[in-house]
Amino acid sequence: MSKLPVSKKITHKTQRGFTLIEILIASAVITIAGVVIIATIASFLRVVLAFQDTTRAQNLANEKLEILKNMPYASLATQFGAIYPPGNLPDTQTVTSGGHQYVVHTYINFVDDSFDGNALGTIPGKPQDFYPFDYKKITIEVRDGLDKKAFVKINTNIAANAAETSDNTGILFVSIVDSQGNPVSNANVHLTNPNPSPDVDITTITDTAGLLQIPLLPQDTTNGYxxxxxxxxxxxxxTYPDSLAGYDPVQPDFNILSQQVTNLTYTIDRLGSMNITVQDENGNPLNGVGLTVASETKTYVDTNGINPDIAKYSQTFTSGPSGQIAISNLEWGGYGFSPQSGHYITSVTPYQPVSLTAAGSLNVTLSVSTNSSWPIISSVTPTSGLNNASLSVEVIGTNLVSGSSIELRLAGQPTIVATGVVSSGGDTDLTGNFDLTGALTGTWDLAVVKPGGQTTIQKGGFTVANP
Known part of the structure; x- marks a missing residue:
């Protein structure tokens, strides 16, 4: 009897695939590697392009400088630069190199060598030099096509073959400082005078010390500069021309005298901003109120006191729905406020005139009333006191009638009421005494309350301190 065949067990080796997580991880690694490679390539290209820009700019600057070196000395002057009489050289040119546009600036100015003294006569042991144009300094600056980024800046000095000679000209020496007295470099200076022939029309910049010297200016005794x-x-x-009848300019146009130095200093600084909130007597925002904001700095004054002075800055604004007025590009200094007709400022926080610092941002709150009899606080003296003694306080303003009270208020603290309050000066002056003994240190509101309850509050108007 035959045996049945025995079947053999066949095993199959299975092939294991990638899981979803492994695929995602691998994709992420590849992506990251790709990003790194692309970023590296992009960075390399930027470096290459920047190098090419710098190289082209260097070549342009060298070419320009070589051209100027081969020109007659007397012709080395730009159309609006710091040398008078002006020349024919353009101050700014747009040129193309390698398919790219560049802006080329040319600066040419006289240099006063200290060897023979200086124009101001400030070098010990040296005489005053009335011919401070020993040689010319040429500076070539090449910037990008938008005139924003500088690639190259080179300079050289060129002297004349002839010696200095005297003539019927004077020297202008200008110093530009900020509000703290620090020099301002690269400040733009535009000097004009239509009287000489040709006209004086110079546009240049100050050096790193904020100084600028312009010699060889024609004499003018008519304040034409x-x-x-x-x-x-x-x-x-x-400066300002003396052209307004009844007014004198605060900084008038000036003369240049033969063989003399005119030394002038001007002040500029970074612009700031002001955010004004206009509210009623109860602190509710006022919409649609016209307000004139004027600087304490004046451009013209009437020495006879007949005409109002003319402020350097004076603009009228209208408050928005939340009582807000936002003002930018303001010069540092003091500012005052005048509301539209039929409105009266009862208090200003901080006290008016408010003071804006250079590059600062100032928040101002104006309380306004349409009631002409409402008490008005203009100033308080002093604005602080020690909490170990009594103190006499004076409030200056309007409608400060007899029977009014002066109070210090702070949330959570008992009100401090002045004693011995007296009104004087036709209701423009209130005086009284505060007993500050044991008062909490900090900033308190100062309030003036008329008989009948009309109240004006000077927010943060008084500070109590420890002895």
Missing amino acids: HIVVSLTGYSTDG
């Missing part, structure tokens, strides 16, 4: 100083993001300063 006008100057404007500016810098991006800064305020402006300068």
Whole structure:
């Protein structure tokens, strides 16, 4: 009897695939590697392009400088630069190199070598040098096509073959400082005078010390020289013509005298901003109220006191739905406020005139009333006291009638009421005494309350301190 065949067990080796997580991880690694590679390539290209820009700019600057070196010395002057009489050289040119546009700036100015003294006569042991144009300094700056980024800046000095000679000209020496007295470099200075022939029309910049010297200016005894100083993001300063009847300019246009130095200083600084809130007597925001904001800095004054002075800054605004007025690009200094007709400012926080610092941002709150008899606080003296004694306080304002009270208020603290309050000066002056003994230190509101309850509050108007 035959045996049945025995079947053999066949095993199959299975192939294991990638899981979803493994695929995601691998994709992420590849992506990251790709990003790194692309970023590296992009960075390399930027470096290459920047190198090419710098190389082209260097070549342009060298070419320009070589051209100027081969020109006659007397012709080395730009159309609006710091040398008078002006030349024919353009101050700014747009050129193309390698398919790219570049802006080329040319600066040419006289240099006063200290060897024979200086124009101001400030070098010990050296005489005053009335011919401070020993040689010319040429500076070539090449920037990108948008005139924003500088690639190359080179300079050289070129001297004349002839010696210095005297003539019927004078020297202008200008110093530009900020509000703290620090020098402002690269400030733009624009000097004009239509009287000489050719006209004086010079646009140049200060050096790193904020100084600028312009020799060989034609004499003018009619105050014909006008100057404007500016810098991006800064305020402006300068002179004003004597052309308004009944007014004198605070900084008038000036003379240049033969063989003399005219030394002038102007001040500019970074611009700031002001945010004003206009509210009623009860602190509710006021919409649609016209308000004139004027600087304490004046451009013209009437020495006879007949005409009102003319402020350097004076603009009228209208408050928005929340009582807000936002003002930018303001010069540092003091500012005052005048509301539209039929409105009266009862208090200003901080006290008016408010003071804006350079590059600062100031928040101002104006309380306004349509009631002409409402008490008005203009100033308080002093605005602080020690909490170990009594103190006499004076409030200056309007409608400060007899029977009014002066109070200090702070949330959570008992009100401090002045004693011996007296009204004087035709209801423009209130005096009283505060007993500050044991008072909590900090900033308190100062309130003036008329008989009948009309109240004006000077927010944060008084500070109590420890002895």
